[in-house]
Amino acid sequence: MKMTTKGRYGLRAMADLAVHHDGDNFIPLKHISERQHISENYLERLMAGLRRSGLVQAQRGTQGGYRLARKPEEITVRDILEAVREPMALTDCVEEGQTSCRGHYCTSRKVWQKMTDSLIRMADSITLYEMVHGEEHDR
Amino acid sequence: MKMTTKGRYGLRAMADLAVHHDGDNFIPLKHISERQHISENYLERLMAGLRRSGLVQAQRGTQGGYRLARKPEEITVRDILEAVREPMALTDCVEEGQTSCRGHYCTSRKVWQKMTDSLIRMADSITLYEMVHGEEHDR
DNA sequence: CCGAAAGCCAACCAATTAAGTAGGGAATGA
DNA sequence: TCATTCCCTACTTAATTGGTTGGCTTTCGG
Numbered sequence: 659m660k661m662t663t664k665g666r667y668g669l670r671a672m673a674d675l676a677v678h679h680d681g682d683n684f685i686p687l688k689h690i691s692e693r694q695h696i697s698e699n700y701l702e703r704l705m706a707g708l709r710r711s712g713l714v715q716a717q718r719g720t721q722g723g724y725r726l727a728r729k730p731e732e733i734t735v736r737d738i739l740e741a742v743r744e745p746m747a748l749t750d751c752v753e754e755g756q757t758s759c760r761g762h763y764c765t766s767r768k769v770w771q772k773m774t775d776s777l778i779r780m781a782d783s784i785t786l787y788e789m790v791h792g793e794e795h796d797r
Numbered sequence: 798m799k800m801t802t803k804g805r806y807g808l809r810a811m812a813d814l815a816v817h818h819d820g821d822n823f824i825p826l827k828h829i830s831e832r833q834h835i836s837e838n839y840l841e842r843l844m845a846g847l848r849r850s851g852l853v854q855a856q857r858g859t860q861g862g863y864r865l866a867r868k869p870e871e872i873t874v875r876d877i878l879e880a881v882r883e884p885m886a887l888t889d890c891v892e893e894g895q896t897s898c899r900g901h902y903c904t905s906r907k908v909w910q911k912m913t914d915s916l917i918r919m920a921d922s923i924t925l926y927e928m929v930h931g932e933e934h935d936r
Numbered sequence: 937c938c939g940a941a942a943g944c945c946a947a948c949c950a951a952t953t954a955a956g957t958a959g960g961g962a963a964t965g966a
Numbered sequence: 967t968c969a970t971t972c973c974c975t976a977c978t979t980a981a982t983t984g985g986t987t988g989g990c991t992t993t994c995g996g
Contacts, residue, residue, distance in 0.1 A: 659878075659916075661798050661887045661909065663955065688972065700956055701984045706973075719964025735908055741798075748800045750891045765928050769874055770800065776800075776919045780912050789904050797858045802984065824943065839985055845944075857943045857994025937996100944991070950984090957978070964971080 665744035668704050669789075672738050675714065676730045676790045684716075684723030693727050702740045711741035730790065736781035746781065748774045804883035808928075809833050811877050814853065815869045816927045823855075823862030843881045850880035869929065872920050875920035885920065887913045 687705060691698040705724060708714045715727045726733070739746060749770045773784045776782045813829045826844065830837040844863060847853045854866045875887070878885060886892040888909045 659798065659800050659804065659887065661883055662953095666799065666888060666905065666909075669908065673904050684971090687973080697956060699958080702972080702974090709972095716972060717964080718962075718970085720966065720970045722964070722971045724972090735912075744798055748798065749805060750799075765812050765931065766805065768931065769808065769923055769928055770805075772923065773874075773916055773919050776915045777912055780915045784908055784911065789908055792904065792907065801982090808971080821941090827942085836985060838987085841943075841945090848943095855943060857941085857991075859941045859995065861993070863943090887945045939972075940993100940995090942991100942993080945989090947987085950983105952983075955979080958976085960969100960974090962973075963971075964969105966967100966969090 659748065662702075662744060664704060664742045667694070667696050667701060667741050668672070668708065668738050668744065669735065670683050670696070671701060671704060672706050672708070672726075672733070675724060675726050675792050679710055679725060682725070684725050686723035689723075707742045710733070713737060713741050724787070726786075730787035731745065731785050733786040734782055735784045735786075735789065737779060739781060739784070746774065748777070762768035798887065801883060802839075803881045804878050806833070806835050807847065807877050807881035807883065809835070810840060810843060810873065811847070811852070811865075811872070812929050814863060814865050814918065815925050820825055821864070823860065823864050825862035827861075839871060846881045847877070850876065852876060852880050865925075869926035870924050872925040872927065873921050873927075874923045875917060878920060879927070885913065887916070887918050894936060 671690055672695065673696055674689050675685060678685055678689070678693075687701060689700055690696075691701050694701075705714065705716070709716050713729055713733055714724045716722070716724050736746070745753075747770075749767075751764070751767050752771045755793075799865060808834065810829055813833055817824055817828070817832075825914070826837055826907075830834075830840050833840075844853065845854070848855050848863075851866055852872055853863045855861070855863050871895060884892075888906075890903070890906050891910045891913050
């Protein structure tokens with residue numbers, strides 16, 4: 659039940675973009691990669707997911723790079739995790755589309771469902787804005 | 798962020814013990830393994846963890862096997878997951894003992910902490926009894 | 937006392953997945 | 967036109983998971 663680097667790096671990259679944004683300018687991946695100590699090549703793949711999900715915009719060429727496509731308060735942790743393909747479902751049997759697993763003895767399934775739900779609710783309730791500004795009211 | 802077989806099998810084994818308990822008698826691993834379609838050898842290792850954590854009692858020899866060491870209402874999902882070493886902390890940086898990770902840019906850490914907490918709270922609130930009796934009040 | 941039925945345990949192995957690397961292409965702006 | 971930067975595919979390595987082998991010990995019935 660560990661987060662993979664996809665989720666961890668993805669969140670850090672987005673936080674970096676939020677913190678170092680500079681008007682409408684684009685931030686080259688190289689800078690993020692250096693600040694976050696994440697291999698540029700690997701980060702690139704994560705950015706592809708973030709771009710396809712419409713969380714960031716990219717610009718090629720000189721002065722190119724990435725920037726947030728929406729305001730930080732309109733991007734949730736869940737958005738990010740799904741964009742980088744960090745699966746939120748704790749088991750395959752509670753995955754989207756799945757209705758029931760092997761039937762017998764799946765009392766466990768209800769437990770995984772509840773735990774997954776609570777995870778998703780939490781990820782949904784935290785925005786990138788709150789993340790970088792460290793809001794502290796309990797949930 | 799997927800559960801491993803440790804957690805999944807562990808929960809199923811415990812549910813099996815709860816459902817098929819038979820007074821003070823012990824249930825041989827073989828039966829659980831057959832009912833749950835889990836390799837006996839692999840299950841064995843999980844039972845070792847459950848035993849060390851005091852969730853089940855074992856008895857060797859003829860008529861031996863396993864049985865719950867406490868009442869199902871006194872065993873939580875969290876107890877089980879920890880006993881089989883399914884880590885509850887979503888990242889290493891929110892693991893027990895860790896106070897801070899690499900310092901800079903660890904805005905993410907607070908997020909992982911919150912998500913881990915919500916997971917643990919949920920796992921703590923579900924007992925084996927509720928699990929096998931399918932209680933349905935929302936949490 | 938003997939032997940079958942169980943649990944106990946350490947070492948090993950295979951398959952899968954995660955993580956990281958290499959390298960070429962295409963757009964963009966100075 | 968050239969340096970810069972994103973874009974994409976294929977490959978490689980490392981780690982973890984899931985499972986197996988096999989021998990040992992305890993216990994109890996006969």
